[in-house]
Amino acid sequence: MNDIDDLVKAIDRAPCAPDQGPGAWELRAQIMATPQARRRFLPRMPAGASRLSMALAGTAVVATVAVLAPALLTGKDGPATAYANAAIDIRLENGEYIATIKDPFADHALYAEGFRALGLDIGLELLPASPTRVGDIVRMGFAGTTSKDRLGGGLEPEGCTPSHEGCLLKVTVSAGFHGKGVAYLGRPAKPGERYQAHQRADIEGEMLDGYTPDERTVGEVVAEARRRGLRVSFQIIKPSPGGGFSMNPREQSATVGDHWVVWAAEPEQAGTVRLIVSEKRVAKNPVHGD
Structure with missing residues (x-):
C-alpha cells in the first residue's frame, strides 16, 4: 500500500477501502491526475481525518483568493x-x-x-x-x-x-x-524618468534648495550644481523686448558659454537641473517678469 492509498483510506471509510469505496475511486483518480511537481507537496492526513476537514481547507483557499479581488x-x-x-x-x-x-x-x-x-x-x-x-x-x-x-x-x-x-x-x-x-x-518618478510636473529648482525641498540661480552667470550656477553632484542641461531662450521670451527647439544645440545668463532653474529629472539661459542680459527677468 502506498502513500496515496493511506490518504484515501483515511478519508473514505467505505468497506474494503481504499480499494472499493466510491469516494476512494474518485479521490485516487484526482490525485493521480495531479502533476508530479504539485503532488509531492500533498500532506499525509492523520488517521480519522474527515471529509469536513478537507472541505474546510478548501474553503480557506477560496477565502484567500477572494481577498485579492475587487471589493x-x-x-x-x-x-x-x-x-x-x-x-x-x-x-x-x-x-x-x-x-x-x-x-x-x-x-x-x-x-x-x-x-x-x-x-x-x-x-x-x-x-x-x-x-x-x-x-x-x-x-x-x-x-x-x-x-x-x-x-x-x-x-x-x-x-x-x-x-x-x-x-x-x-x-x-x-x-x-x-x-x-x-x-x-x-x-x-522612476529612475531616469523625466518630470512632467515640477516646481522651481531653488525652493525648499528641491535640488538647488537654498541657492538662488536667477540672473547669475552660467559659470556660477554650473559650479554650484556640480558641487551638489548634479548634471546640467540647458534651455536656450530669446528674451522679448517687452518682457517674456521665446524658445525655438531647433536652436538648442548652440554652445552655451560661461558668461551667458541664467534666468531660472527647473528640476528635469532626479540628479539633473535644467537652466533656462540666454546669451545676453536684459533689464527684466523674462521668465519670472521681475
Whole structure:
C-alpha cells in the first residue's frame, strides 16, 4: 500500500477501502491526475481525518483568493461607500471620498474603475513629479461641476516623505461629486524618468534648495550644481523686448558659454537641473517678469 492509498483510506471509510469505496475511486483518480511537481507537496492526513476537514481547507483557499479581488461595500441605505482593488482603496469618510493610491504605477483604468463603482465619473492619471509636487493635483479638466464639488490631492499620512515606506498618495473627492473629467496627480518618478510636473529648482525641498540661480552667470550656477553632484542641461531662450521670451527647439544645440545668463532653474529629472539661459542680459527677468 502506498502513500496515496493511506490518504484515501483515511478519508473514505467505505468497506474494503481504499480499494472499493466510491469516494476512494474518485479521490485516487484526482490525485493521480495531479502533476508530479504539485503532488509531492500533498500532506499525509492523520488517521480519522474527515471529509469536513478537507472541505474546510478548501474553503480557506477560496477565502484567500477572494481577498485579492475587487471589493465593494454598501451603506445601510444601499449606495456604495467603499471600494478597493489592487491599485486604489476608496472610502467615504466625513462627507468626502478618500482614495488611497496603493500602486502609483498601475494602469489608469484601475483608478477609474474604483471611482466608477462609487458613482463618480472621474479619471485619474499619475505623472512623474519633482519632490515638492508629489501628491499635488498638478492639473485637471472637468465639466458640469457645481460650486459644492471639491477635488484635491495630498499624502497619507499628511506631511510624510513620499520616498519613505508607508507614505501614500491620496485623492479627496466631495460626496455627490457631479463633475465629469480627469485629474492629474504628481507621483514619484522612476529612475531616469523625466518630470512632467515640477516646481522651481531653488525652493525648499528641491535640488538647488537654498541657492538662488536667477540672473547669475552660467559659470556660477554650473559650479554650484556640480558641487551638489548634479548634471546640467540647458534651455536656450530669446528674451522679448517687452518682457517674456521665446524658445525655438531647433536652436538648442548652440554652445552655451560661461558668461551667458541664467534666468531660472527647473528640476528635469532626479540628479539633473535644467537652466533656462540666454546669451545676453536684459533689464527684466523674462521668465519670472521681475
